[in-house]
Amino acid sequence: MLHTYIDTEYAPEKCSLCNGTGHANGGVCEACGGQGDVLVAQxxxxxxxxxxxxxxxxxxxxxxxxxxxALF
Incomplete structure (x- = not known):
């Protein structure tokens, strides 16, 4: 599923900090907020x-x- 914001398309990608688990460093992953994926510009x-x-x-x-x- 692609999302479009101000002429930029984003798609979910597996979070590399928590390897898609949603948990890192003994708690909720700060990169994906526990979702396991992040929206990344395509x-x-x-x-x-x-x-x-x-x-x-x-x-x-x-x-x-x-x-x-890269989120920028």
Missing amino acids: PAIACPVCNGSGTLEIGTCKACGGSGW
């Missing part, structure tokens, strides 16, 4: 800041919110 690309890992040495990647996908 075509989907890995976050260029964390290279799709969702994390940085200092913690969760703030650019993608831990999803691993």
